[in-house]
Amino acid sequence: MKITDVDTLLLNSPGRKWTIVRVFTDEGLIGLGEATYSNKEPLVVAAIEHMKCELIGEDPARIEYLWHKIYRPSSVGGIWRMAGPVAMSALAGIDLALWDLKGKVANLPLVELLGGRFRKRVPLYTHFHGATPEEAAACALRKAAEGFTALKSGTRARSFDLYAEDGRPEETAAFFAAVREAVGPQVELLVDCHGRFTVANAIRLARALEPYRLYAFEDPVAPEDLSAYPKVRRGTSIPIMGSERLNTKTQFRQLFELDGVDIAQPDLMYAGGITEVQKIAAIADTFHVPVSIHSSKGPIGIVAAGHLMAAIPNAAPMEFMSGIPWRDDILQKPLQIEAGCLVLPEGPGIGLELDLEGVERHRWRVGDPR
Secondary structure (H helix, E strand, O other): OOEEEEEEEEEEEOOEEEEEEEEEEOOOOEEEEEOOOOOOHHHHHHHHHHHHHHOOOOOOOOHHHHHHHHHOOOOOOOOOOOOOHHHHHHHHHHHHHHHHHHHHHHOOEHHHHOOOOOOOEEEEEEEOOOOOHHHHHHHHHHHHHOOOOEEEEEOOOOOOOOOOOOOOHHHHHHHHHHHHHHHOOOOEEEEEOOOOOOHHHHHHHHHHHHHHOOOEEEOOOOOOOOOHHHHHHHOOOOOEEEOOOOOOHHHHHHHHHOOOOOEEOOEOOOOOOHHHHHHHHHHHHHOOOOEOOEOOOOHHHHHHHHHHHHHOOOEOOEEOOOOOOOHHHHEOOOOEEEOOEEEOOOOOEOOOOEOHHHHHHOEOOOOOOO
8 A cells, every 4th residue: 555645624613723634545545634733724734745745655554664754864845853833733644644544454443553442431621611700610510511520721811921920810719719619529620821921920820729629730831941840840739731832752751850740731733643642651651640632623633632542551631622513514423422531433543534515614725714
């Protein structure tokens, strides 16, 4: 079997353009991947177009070789170790599609190629929102009623001014107090800081939230300063989670060596796909750190991440973006979410196939309104 072409489809989802990658072969099989990098999707599409010249005529079964061919020695279409979220997202989309092809050839679900099922279902967390503590509590109650046992929201920060923004500790705490009272002690709560704060302000915010027994304090500081993470970690009892913005196993290994996080949060797109994130999970396991894949993308990325999460021993609840009613329109079979868990499809590879009529209804092309 040989690769004959690679293309992309962009779908107009809220806040991002789901970037579906298709790898075509001379035997008629098509591998599906995803390369969504929020608000940078046209750049990723251009990178995939640039990289595909490294793939035409290659055997798609040689996943590790092709990953490294693009990442290391390429001087035409690859990265040459210049890892960043655009290039790594492009590489991830190709990587996921190759894994999907391998599963289709073997007639096995992807999880079986990754070591087999460690767990039957993948626990998820989703998000609550509201303009007031009361609205946030009501939203959290609705999500809990849907079966989710872990819920996340942001802080009350209003800017990305690193030095002025402190997340409004008292205001943020009031929201989490209302939600904790509403959902009770059995629902885990997480807060996402989006890398906005200095170490001192992150610690002040965390201490204001400590009475509400949070499961995780996500990305409190700028991700490029790995040494800041352990400083925050030493300053609070809330477990620190991060960082979706790192792009390689080496960066994560350095973060673990610094004792920077209690929960690792690689993004399957930004960190180069299953081939790289599987290694990140293995390195995390050597530090006794669980992994919660950052998964705010489309259904192919969600389910691909679910296959990996189902196979590793050190899995924490995985992110899931609910509230997109037309998500299943682009699929031949809908995603299965039951009791706050992702149920993996039984089909080969990732287990999803596109409904091309649904894809066309939600298609976005360069030049369309954003």
